Amino acid sequence: MTGIEPPGTTGIELPDEIVEFRQQALEFIRKNVHPFEQRVAESGVLDRDEYESLRRHAEEEIPLPDGYGHTGEADGPEVSMVVHVAIEEIAGHVTNGLYVVPRARGRNVFGGIASEFQRQKYVVPTLRGEMRHAWAITEPGSAGSDVKAISATAVRDGEAWRLNGEKWFVTGGDRAAYFLVLVWAAGEQALFIVDRDAPGLEIVRRPQFMHDPHPSGHVELRLQDCPVPDENRVPAGEGGTRRWISVERLMIAARCCGAAERLIDETTQFVKERTSFGRTLIEHQGVEFPLADSVTELLAARLLTYHAAEACDSHPDPKIIHGKIAIAKLYASEMANRVADRCLQLYGGRGYMNENVANRYFRELRVDRIWEGTSEIQRSIIGRGLAKRGRVPYTALLPNDV
Numbered sequence: 001m002t003g004i005e006p007p008g009t010t011g012i013e014l015p016d017e018i019v020e021f022r023q024q025a026l027e028f029i030r031k032n033v034h035p036f037e038q039r040v041a042e043s044g045v046l047d048r049d050e051y052e053s054l055r056r057h058a059e060e061e062i063p064l065p066d067g068y069g070h071t072g073e074a075d076g077p078e079v080s081m082v083v084h085v086a087i088e089e090i091a092g093h094v095t096n097g098l099y100v101v102p103r104a105r106g107r108n109v110f111g112g113i114a115s116e117f118q119r120q121k122y123v124v125p126t127l128r129g130e131m132r133h134a135w136a137i138t139e140p141g142s143a144g145s146d147v148k149a150i151s152a153t154a155v156r157d158g159e160a161w162r163l164n165g166e167k168w169f170v171t172g173g174d175r176a177a178y179f180l181v182l183v184w185a186a187g188e189q190a191l192f193i194v195d196r197d198a199p200g201l202e203i204v205r206r207p208q209f210m211h212d213p214h215p216s217g218h219v220e221l222r223l224q225d226c227p228v229p230d231e232n233r234v235p236a237g238e239g240g241t242r243r244w245i246s247v248e249r250l251m252i253a254a255r256c257c258g259a260a261e262r263l264i265d266e267t268t269q270f271v272k273e274r275t276s277f278g279r280t281l282i283e284h285q286g287v288e289f290p291l292a293d294s295v296t297e298l299l300a301a302r303l304l305t306y307h308a309a310e311a312c313d314s315h316p317d318p319k320i321i322h323g324k325i326a327i328a329k330l331y332a333s334e335m336a337n338r339v340a341d342r343c344l345q346l347y348g349g350r351g352y353m354n355e356n357v358a359n360r361y362f363r364e365l366r367v368d369r370i371w372e373g374t375s376e377i378q379r380s381i382i383g384r385g386l387a388k389r390g391r392v393p394y395t396a397l398l399p400n401d402v
């Protein structure tokens with residue numbers, strides 16, 4: 001059983017109800033989601049009805065405790081980032097995007113920048129699970145890592161705006177009721193809420209990706225003279241996007257830690273049971289060492305991730321927080337990929353089967369080094385911070401650290 005160390009060991013404390021939630025969620029996942037996940041992997045088909053019923057079952061069995069953003073009323077800053085990370089880590093125990101653990105924080109980010117009208121019309125129904133949304137930032141042109149390079153535009157047309165552009169990799173776009181689309185509007189970058197059925201909005205393609213069948217596709221969108229009312233322009237625009245990306249990065253780090261936990265647990269079980277040359281695999285040093293490295297790196301990644309989460313909750317300087325999140329995302333995503341590679345190897349030929357858990361993670365975790373800022377971009381953020389502010393704000397752990 002995975003668990004936060006008792007208070008005092010790391011200094012990280014969690015409310016009792018979140019400790020309990022994590023345990024219950026993990027039990028639910030092992031009992032209900034892992035078998036479903038295995039069926040999807042073996043058949044190559046995701047039964048949509050079964051998935052939706054699993055989600056409903058999860059909402060009933062493992063609701064987030066009151067006050068943690070589940071109701072749509074209590075979302076917001078009172079839920080610490082440490083708590084969000086602790087919840088998200090559990091979601092990492094699942095492959096194929098079958099995150100049935102309720103996740104309130106991603107929604108909070110949009111909730112935090114929306115106008116009151118947008119909050120009532122879009123955010124609250126989203127929080128209640130009645131609507132889904134998708135973020136449309138990346139484009140087929142130069143705008144991926146370089147968000148400033150977007151070419152999509154919004155031009156004033158009386159009381160409304162007309163949007164034009166193409167967006168790629170829109171995760172959840174095939175199920176979204178509305179899109180958050182980043183464009184240039186009147187000389188600055190701005191986010192617009194675009195309804196799924198808006199005239200001129202078209203899903204052009206649903207490409208296939210490395211992972212198994214997934215509840216959400218990553219679609220390509222086209223907007224052609226798409227009319228959007230002014231009230232759908234999100235007030236905080238670019239600032240909101242930046243904050244969303246930062247929080248998403250931290251959540252990726254958390255999920256990577258959860259993924260590595262499961263990989264190590266399942267692979268350890270396997271190598272304790274399988275034998276070669278008259279002994280169990282784990283008794284061979286060549287098998288024991290990669291697992292030992294994996295455990296060591298996992299602990300380092302967890303410490304970095306919780307450290308960055310604590311910085312979000314208490315550090316006064318957003319630039320330092322941004323740097324600490326980059327460190328956590330870089331390390332945790334690369335760690336999880338190394339762990340998946342080692343575990344696949346330890347499964348031998350079984351690891352090459354698509355249905356094998358290490359194989360699935362090996363394919364699936366690859367994206368964590370790419371999306372929400374590639375590893376190279378994280379290194380640039382860390383390097384630029386070092387050049388501007390020196391090492392100490394990023395590595396200080398002790399009072400008056402040097």
Ligand SMILES: Cc1cc2nc3c(=O)[nH]c(=O)nc-3n(C[C@H](O)[C@H](O)[C@H](O)COP(=O)(O)OP(=O)(O)OC[C@H]3O[C@@H](n4cnc5c(N)ncnc54)[C@H](O)[C@@H]3O)c2cc1C
Pocket residue numbers: 134135136137138142143144145146168169170171172209218367370371372373374375376377380
């Ligand atoms: C499965 C999946 C889901 C996604 N979901 C979404 C989504 O929901 N919404 C959305 O808007 N986007 C989404 N994305 C897009 C994702 O955020 C981008 O793919 C990512 O930011 C990288 O951009 P890019 O693909 O254009 O690569 P590029 O920016 O073209 O980079 C290509 C390579 O060049 C390197 N590189 C670029 N600039 C530098 C530099 N300055 N220094 C060093 N190296 C550099 C990169 O690290 C990378 O290795 C998704 C992508 C995937 C694969």
